[in-house]
Amino acid sequence: MLSYTPPLKDMRFVLEQVLDAPRMLAAMPAYAEVDTDLMRQVCGEAGRFAADVLFPLNAVGDRAGCRYEQGEVRTPPGFADAYRQYSAAGWPALACAPEHGGQGLPQVLNCVLQEMISSANHGWGMYPGLAHGAYACLAQYGSAELRERYLEKIVSGEWLATMCLTEPQAGSDLGLLRSRAEPAGDGRYAISGAKIFISGGEHDMTANIVHLVLARLPDAAAGSKGISLFLAPKWLPDGARNAIHCTGIEHKMGIRGSATCSMQFDGATGWLVGEPHRGLAAMFVMMNAARLQVAAQGLGIAETAWQNAEAYAHERLQGKAAACPAGQDGGRADPIARHAAVQRLLMTQRAYVEGGRMLAYWTGLALDCAEQHADPAMREQAHGHVSLLTPVLKAMLTEQGFAGASQALQVFGGHGYIAETGIEQYVRDARVAMIYEGSNEIQAVDLLLRKVLADGGARLDDWLALVRATAALERDGELAAPAQALAALAERTQAAVRAIAQAAAAQPALPYRVAPDMLRVTGHCGLAWMWLRAARAAIDGQAQDPAFHDAKRATAGYYFACVLPEVEQLFAVINNCLQQSAGGAGACFYPQGD
Structure with a gap:
């Protein structure tokens, strides 16, 4: 059985x-007491x-799943009670503003919370997962009336929210x-249409569900520029049931404890959020929050998978490790953790999990800076x-969530492939995170075309300046070599961006292929x-806890020696595509017409 x-x-x-x-948070007035x-x-x-509360329900949710009965959805046993405990403890309000009933704590602590929820119970975490994004969206774009009516209910956890995009x-x-x-008069709108893949579209966790829905007004232009955003609650302010119905739930490969719903809006009453025809601008506030949440899902799954693979590898006896001198231990079998092949599986997982945690938390701190720093220039830089x-x-953390869970299953061997040990659930649960909230291929295009090439690489250069500054501090000693590798990587990254930008003028498809x-x-x-x-x-901290810090230094060494070299293959692919493009072969290894 697994543990967490x-x-x-x-x-x-x-x-x-x-x-x-x-120290960083203390410099921000809003967090002076943190x-x-x-x-x-x-x-x-x-x-x-x-x-103690969520992890014991993880396998329960996978086995029981959700039940759909005549438009109503019942969540797995224990899920609703766990949510009541979650709300009573104030967790939904953690990083929300005090003026809306929140605790006003830093976003980086919300990153910590979301990681642990995902480690313990990915399926359950889908229900409250969108609430913070809905809060941020309404706080920025909602009218005074909508903010007054809905924000405190979402912040307290009394009501949950959805994001209704996909059709x-x-x-x-x-x-x-x-x-x-x-338009239906009095600032109301009648919304009609079908939505699919709506996480938590119907459930028994809260009395009301606040749906944020994308739809078109009668005078909308074609394409994404004609989309508006609306708020449509399950229950209207006068107590009447809105014309929103769940028509079924999906039977999925993983996260079976999460209700993935098909929704029908039959003239449902809603209110405009933000400006007409500018719904995507408002919805992207929610989507970006959701993407950071999904990154935490990948990290959390990878953490639990690695923990259990590590524990199993030290318990499972098999053969003699090559590193063990002949005759030692009387010829008895070794734990598989002593076998080089298993050590590599475990160390690769560890390098990505612990490295991913650091980068995710650094980004959480940057989000705090973007929202709360006293200096406008610092806020703008952090936002970038x-x-x-x-x-x-x-993309990176969800890919590693799946890869790490698969590597953990490999450590378990045949025992991992059967359901009793539980690790196979983590493999199944992890897979969807690479798809939803914008597939990882879309994330790559977003990064290269919208975040890097669109501003001539200025935003990337600004961030890489921080990377270079760290590398410059380690000119001597045991960290000189990895520091030089890091500085060289930053330089090669900028050079690749310049080359792609230049080649893209003649071959517009090139950036999409190397994204x-x-x-x-x-x-x-x-x-x-x-x-x-x-x-x-x-x-620097070696004296306080030698064993812990020795392990950290060893993992850092493993990352630079055995994980970072992946970039050589990546640069080779990029350079090959650039050379093919320069040769005039516009299809760049792809058959013409495909």
């Missing part, structure tokens, strides 16, 4: 020693809730949406960093940056 132990010690190392989060003790208390309580004929291409919204890294985190490779290169810039900082923090 919140990695509080590693979280403290990241927040306190690597990122110096207490000190180390408070951060540790929040992390500890979140860990207890995740491990049967319109997935990632929102320009194909057909749902309509007709968050915008740049959001697609990187979403996935550039996303992973950028991700490795971030991971290598964090691992260099972690190695320095481990050296």
Whole structure:
């Protein structure tokens, strides 16, 4: 059977020693009272809730799934009660503004909370997962009336929210949406249309569900520029049931405890959020929050998978490890953790999990800076960093969530493939995170074309300046070689962007073809940056906890030696495509017409 132990010690190392989060937050007036003790208390309580309440329900949710009965959805046993405990403890309000009933705590602590929820129970976490994004969207774009009526209910957890985008004929291409919204007087609209793949579209967790719905007004232009955003609650302010119906739930490969609903809007009453025909601008606030949430899902799944693979590898006896001298231990079998092949599986998982945690938490701090720093220039710079890294985190961490869970299953061998051990559920649950909230291919295009090439690489250059500054600090000693590798990687990344931009003028399809490779290169810039900082923090803190810091330094060394070299293949692919493009072969290895 699987287990989950919140990695509080590693979280403290990241927040306190690597990122110096207490000092950074203290410089922001809104977080002046957020000190180390408070951060540790929040992390500890979140860990207890995740491990003691949510994790025991994970397998339950997978086995029982959700039940659909005549338009009503019943969540798995224990899910609704766990949500009541979650709301009563104030977790939905963690990073929301005090003026809306929130606790006003930093976004980086919300990152910690979301990681642990995902580690413990991905399916359950889907229900409250969209609430914070809905809150941010309404806080920025909702009218005074909508904010007064709905924000405090969402912040308190009394009501949950959904994001209704996808339709049967319109997935990632929102320009194909057909749902309509007709003015109905008194600022109301009648919304009609069908939506699919709506997480938490119907459930028994809360009394009301607030749907944020994309639809077209009668005078809307074709394409994505003609889309507006509306708020349509399950229950109207006068107590009447809105004309919104769940027509069924999906039977899925994973996250079976999450109700994925088909929804029908039959002239449902809704209110405009933001300006007419500018719904995507408002919805992207929610979508970006959701993408960071999905990144936390990948990280959380990878953490639990690695924990259990590590534990199993030290229990499972088989053969003699090559590193073990002949005759030692009387010829008895060794734990498979001593076998080189298994060690590589475990170390690769560890390098990505711990590196991903550092980069995710750094981005959470950047989000706090973007929202709360006293200096407008610092807020603008931090906003650019968050915008740049959001697609990187979403893609890299979800890919590793699936890869890490698969590697963990490999450690378990045949015992992992059967349901009793539980690791196969994590493989199934992890897979969807690479698809929803914008597939990882879309994240790559978003990064390269919209976040990098669109501004001539200025935003990327600004972030890489921070990376270079860290590398420049390590000119001598044991970290000189990884620092040089990091500086060279930053230089090669910028050079690749310049070459792609130049070639794209003649071959517009080229950036789309190399976008996935550039996303992973950028991700490795971030991971290598964090691992260099972690190695320095481990050296500086060596005396306090030698065993912990030795392990951290060893993992940093493994990352630079055995994981980072992936960039050589990535650059080779990019350079090959550039050379093919320069040769005039516009299809760039692709058959003409495909």
